[in-house]
Amino acid sequence: MMWFLLCTLVLITMVSASSKPHIILIVADDLGWNDVSMNGANQIPTPNIDALAFSGVLLRRHYVLPTCTPSRTALLTGLYPIRTGMQGYPLKAGEPRGLPLDVPLLPQRLKELGYTTRLVGKWHLGCMKSKYTPTQRGFDSHFGYLNGYIGYFDHCVEQKLENRTQVFYGHDFWRDLEPAWEEDCKYATSVFTEEAQRIIRDHDKATPLFLYVAHLAVHAGIYNRMEVPSEEQARNRFSYITDPQRQLYAEMVKTLDDSVGDIITSLKESAMLNNSIIVFLSDNGGMTEGLHANKGSNWPYRGIKFTLFEGGVHGVAAVWSPLLKDRRRVMSQLMHITDWFPTLYHAAGGDPTMLWGLDGVDQWEQLLADKGNSSRQEMLLNIDEHQNNSAYIYDHWKLVQGSYEGGEFEKFLGDSGRDDSYPTYSAINVVQAASRLGLDYELNEATVLRLRNEMAVNCTMREDTLGTPPCADYCLFDLRTDPCETRNVADNNPDVVQMLQARLRYFNEQLVPQLNKPVDNRSDPANFNNTWMPWLDNV
Template identity: 40%
Template sequence: MDDRMPRACVLWMFLTATITKTSQDQRPNIVFIIADDLITNSLSPLAFVFPHPRIPNFLLHPPLLWLSSSSPPNTASSLSKPTNMTDKINVSLLGWDDVSFHGSAQVLTPNIDLLAYSGAALQRYYTHSQCSPSRAAMLTGKYAHRLGLQGYPIVESEDRGIPLNEKLLPQYLKELGYATHLVGKWHVGHSREAYLPTSRGFDSHFGHRGGFIDYYEYISEETWTTGKVAGFDLYRNSTPAWDVEGYITDIYTEEAARVITSHNKDKPLFLVLSHAAPHAGNDGARLQAPPDVVRGMRHVDLGERRLFAAMVKKLDDSVGQVTETLEKMDMLNNTIIVFVSDNGGMTLSIAQNWGFNWPLRGLKMSPFEGGTRVVGLIWSNAMSFTKNVWEGRMHCVDWLPTLLKAAGGEEVSGIDGLNLWDSITNGERPRRNEHFEIDDYTGYSAVVSGDYKLIIGQPILSHSQHDYGDELRGVIADKVPSYEETLRNSVMYSVLKKIGKPLDMQSVLSKRRRLTVQCGSSGNTNVTCQPTEDKMCLYDIERDPCERNDLSTDLPEVANRLYRMVKEEWDKRIPRTVPMFRDPDSRPSINNYTWTNWKD
């Protein structure tokens, strides 16, 4: 052990830290901030569309001619030792174009942007295409299909969760002496007490257990065949938080700040801040933001996008406030901050919420880049990142081993995740060359290997293409705030100056240009391949990130190799179960008007 190693904190907006063995007081704090994905708000219409898992024909009956031929047919029957890991600010359904460091002039996110510019922006960060699968993967280090949690997310009235034989990230960190806290969304099982956060390694949980809530009333609604069913879903550990009032993004920010200010610095901290924003709420009030914040978004052309931009503004304010609290408590210099979304935005279709993935193709619930390539960054003042724009590939399963390395933990065997800490911090050759999206419930699969991506099956058509161009990026020119002034007026800009890490504006603008994906003037509207039960699509996502040009007939050897990879991984899955979606015993009306752990 090197006693000279610097100490650091980690903020998980999804966050991460390094390393060799250290004593407890040297371990990094972790703050994990998660943005929510704006999933649909009337629960599980897909439960009725797909009452049983849908397995692509060619995976049940492989195209043997293709497997034995050269061409696929078009048809086929350290941080040395940070002390705190504020390891995660996690958001849901935040689209690729919903942060300004990716080039948006509509949705301005100065605090998030400055973390990216002064840390490492993860240019190729991937998740599963839906929220429960992504969150389960982050907590276990395993692909969702290895857990039986692939496909449509867990609903309030469903008896399902992360298998109880799985060990989660907070449980590993508690063994290393961490205080572990979750603020915000859980969404990986709540029907039984054994599924709840405080039974899975967290010392405390303040937040909602399901996928979404009303931003002011904290109610979650489902649509049953008998009509709407609604219940309260805001808890302080096991007790409904009936006393709470206010806008939920502010409430979660205040709670995260309270956790930080009351933390005993003799122990390392692991804080997950899992925001509701910018996830949609219930039908009739999907997008909610304080009126004064909405009025400040008058530069945004479309009304729905204006409201969405206000929700993201409150999310960005939260990032600034949490970071400022860490600085005031003299914890920021030994904190690592990670910020991520758990899947892509949902612009239209049954879950329309106006998140925008431009210029990437597809939405949440699809295997295309717009559904799975998402916002991600990592920051620490104790490290000098070799590359501020990290081009290596990372998947959400990689957080568990990466953060454990940062915390000085031992390597975990039997998981899918890779420790990428050295790759990200030192600019080393990335270790991850492939990742999978296997969904036997919706009926599609995909693999990324090297430069190429193969999609198999039948993703929902409306989720797999954009029926519009860049018109949703529209702004009223004479009302657009100055980007440079917005950065300089932010909380994060002041914090960086205080800690001696000011930014050169020319460097900032250069990084922003590098982080803006370019696909040509036609954007992602000129798609040439839509996967079906009998048609597979192959893309070179390094040269064609918008997935417009199908190469399956031009590169049959590549398509054949990737098909074999998908088939092999498909055979390793735990088949998705279909439990009772509308368990009558879950009704809030017989459970004190709350969504609770009714199976106990």
């Protein structure tokens, strides 16, 4: 009798686990708002990303952090980075800090629900000791790199020390905690795609899968190179783009788009697609100019990566799943990157009310079907006490206090993607991609064009109205009438300014000081066979 009950319990557990949806989270690095054609630009066609988005739900007001480490912290913890001291400058190679070990991460919570958890690509949340690396933080496996970026072919990264005269250089490519030297000379986007496809192909379908694909694309490579499989092919394919660097960038976006299509195809061929949730998003805005510039475009938004203007924090995002009851629509309600933690936990069968103390808001019901009212009314964009800048959104109001590096990048930058010389947008290509990938056989050209029109941002830019530096003190913007942040309306709305400043003070009182530290001389890859690795394990 006891044996029968035990077998029954095991069977129930297996059925319950197999019915949970597979979750595939694809994150692009430094992808600009205007670099995917679903948002209205004709310059760089992205039919696979478009097909995913138009067949699912497009997120019109999805916000992220202005740089990579803070965004990935928010994504995997469900917390604003100020809770963990990770709100500052992105983690440098050789910097002795990491995401605090007492903070539970999304893969850990999903493992409690029976998921197999895999990370492919970028980590960037700390590696000074092995216990800070992915396989010690909830992932069953990791294939990729530990620092902020690598070369697309050599998989190496260099780090200048604070004295600016000394440089550390080494290899950063891993399978779990073993260097993956055998992958050298292979193009990173392709390697990560092939690994994701292998994981899907070999996965035990009786167990739900959480696959986090954190691409290097479209971050600039080592030495600011825009690296592509074939430069000649890139020049020919995108000859209508006049900027030679953006030609290469466009090719990098294309390989990213191809990767999305290949991953979806593998899910379809493995009979997993019909029980999957696929999320695509960018970690922050494009880096048009400056350090690690990739010529990404956030047009028509103001600002770029590192800034708290829309170009830096208004991110590309979409979600697809057959579980969504109301698809082929634009969700205009506010959503923040921290929301994915409770949202995906809920979708996986967990009770989000048991996740105490999160800043993220469960949006699963809102994604399933349009509920009208928003699950979220306000959000903290960031507080950087070193740069002395911060930003907060309440409904359609946005307060920006202070500027980044004197406001150098808080202007309008990037290509519009709407020149007459660019190809005409092909809705039929998107419809065909959606059908070929098994995403939506009912999608039609009229629906694609309608949704694309809803996603396009239209506003009149008035750079002459901006001070120098802009918002050195504070600016208030009405995003409902001025989504591109061209008019500071603070003087006309003092009550709103006071309310939002009070909210910033509230969060500032809870802020954990930044954990940033100088690069540790002991991390020099020359000490470890020219490899970046956990260097404090024996300290």
